[in-house]
Amino acid sequence: MTAFVLVSGPFTDGRIWQEVADRLRESGAEVHPATLTGMGDRRDLAGPGTNLETHIEDLVRLIDRVDSGQVVIVGHDYGIHPVLGAADRRPDRVSRIVHLDAGLVLDGESVLDLLPDPAVRDRLVRGAEDGWRIVPPSLDDWPSLGSTEGVPADSLARLAEGAAPQPLGTFTQPLRLSGAVSGIPTSGILCTANGLSIAMVETVVRMGDPRFQPLTDPRVGFFELATGHWPMLSCPEELAGVLLRAAAGEGHRLTVAERQPEEHRRFLLDLPERPRERVEHVDLYLPDADGPRPAVVFVHGGPVPAEMRPRPRDWASFVGYGRYAAELGVVGVTLDHRLRDVGCYEQSAEDLAAAVELIRADPRVDAERVALWFFSAGGLLSADWLAAPPSWLRCVAATYAMLAPMPAWGLGESRFRPVAALPSAGGLPIVLTRVELDIPEIAATAEEFLTAAKDCGADVEVIDVPLGHHGFETTDHTEEARAAVEHAMRSVLGHLRG
Known part of the structure; x- marks a missing residue:
């Protein structure tokens, strides 16, 4: 049996995966939607010292409790940071990592390092409540985290209403990897309405940046969803189907022709x-x-x-x-x-x-x-x-x-x-x-x-x-x-x- 560990983006918790989890369970899979420290009904457990390491340890403990021998761990948005950290520590337990509309994160990079707009970085740090909690966006500002295309209005309202402050340390602490994670097969699910597609990935890889060359590894497969950044809300059935295919090792392999000299x-x-x-x-x-x-x-x-x-x-x-x-x-x-x-x-x-x-x-x-x-x-x-x-x-x-x-x-x-x-x-x-x-x-x-x-x-x-x-x-x-x-x-x- 395949066990899915589902880790969502900032301000959110395991409840966001409910419809996806139901469909995966109907297929016979074991499913563990993660609620990290400080999120959802665990918000009172966070404090000034809560950081990325806290969330990595949350996932390591969760993985250790899973009985299934095949664990597919899914990281959406911010969630890919603790996912990679946990998989790096349990490479023998994780059979596949799925990047769900999430970026490529390297050793030593923090979430803030990957935010391109310095004004946004500065505002997040300076505006942290009590100096350590990032206030979640309002309903109108939620699209600033990524395209909300396809998300029903009532689902978006519940998303905003249930959001919890994100501990600042989860954004500022760099991810540290031993390298063990590099041996785990990987899948990427790209949400095209959020500006990510296989064609764009191939274009970037073709430019020759060595950071992206691992994406051509035959163990890496790609999928596209014609939706915004929150597919677990906009198309849960389609997302569940893609996750099952990813767990089976399917997906588009990059066949990027070498850039002509x-x-x-x-x-x-x-x-x-x-x-x-x-x-x-x-x-x-x-x-x-x-x-x-x-x-x-x-x-x-x-x-x-x-x-x-x-x-x-x-x-x-x-x-x-x-x-x-x-x-x-x-x-x-x-x-x-x-x-x-x-x-x-x-x-x-x-x-x-x-x-x-x-x-x-x-x-x-x-x-x-x-x-x-x-x-x-x-x-x-x-x-x-x-x-x-x-x-x-x-x-x-x-x-x-x-x-x-x-x-x-x-x-x-x-x-x-x-x-x-x-x-x-x-x-x-x-x-x-x-x-x-x-x-x-x-x-x-x-x-x-x-x-x-x-x-x-x-x-x-x-x-x-x-x-x-x-x-x-x-x-x-x-x-x-x-x-x-x-x-x-x-x-x-x-x-x-x-």
Whole structure:
């Protein structure tokens, strides 16, 4: 018999699993929904010293009481931290770990370390009740923890009503692992309405970040649920079915093709070689022209691992865009910024601002005629410029760009939300290039952006690439793709020169 140990996210307790547990038991499984110290009917047991170690010990004791030889332990959201800690101490008892819409946590990382928005981190610590309890969100603020799509209103109300303060130490204490947990088979259940999908995982793995390479292990299987962050409330029957399949070792295995070496990639337009001038973290492609010329700054996406070589400004796509701009008589600018993970947007924004200041101070650049062109996850960096467009910013362009943060990224309260900034853009021209075969979660942000543009009357031109993929400039050498790049560049240059 399989025994499931179910561990929920912050502020919640074992009651959240009731419907899932009922369905699992109907299938013949043994089920143990965990209520950790300080949660639910155990809230009075918490104190200032309650921390992650307390919750790990809770689960170790629970595992030790389970008679079944096969224990599948499920961690949702915060719950994956104590789950990994307990499994690391009982690797001989745990047959599988299931990450339920939960991140990848490494040795030495705390919950706060993985929250990307420093303002949220600071507010949680400074606002802790009595200095050690994090107050649960109100009913209206509950979506800040993750998408509530699919959760019935009465269930969401009960969730908020039954929430207990989370001991601060469970968020601040780092997870310590011996390494034993790495030998346990793993499953990931991704909730697509919360911004996680197999396609996005494969994209991240393809970038070559060594932190994510273990996800290609054949013992790791993935599933998707078309729902928000709380599937135990929004689709309990489907979740129970997926958990049974995970316990049986099923799931999608990542078959990520190795990233094609940059030296083998080719920009979709044939352009002559052109020298570039490297200044700090910026490259300039200069046109054959006298006097100051307008400039287009091309902003890459990511996250891009710190050790990845070559860096984005040396990728064929950005070299191609830089050369193309210079060929058409304007200064093409590329840069490397520090988008190494989703917690690095502030550093990336600083790098972009510094690059813009540097090129506008260059006498070969017309400082009053600059366009910013954003790609992929770099699209979130456009929010600052849409929120308060300077007079010299003549156009913003975005290509297969993320224009609202993924709910799972924890940036919902940050300033990096182009959709929210759009009403402040006024008459700033925006050129948006969409690809038909984009990652669905990213494509959805473009549709949200266009809806917001319609509501506020923003000036957005849309260019579509039929059958185009994310990063199509070096993969889809079709006439339609070439025409789309040419069209987008003509539009941007028209706004620069107009």
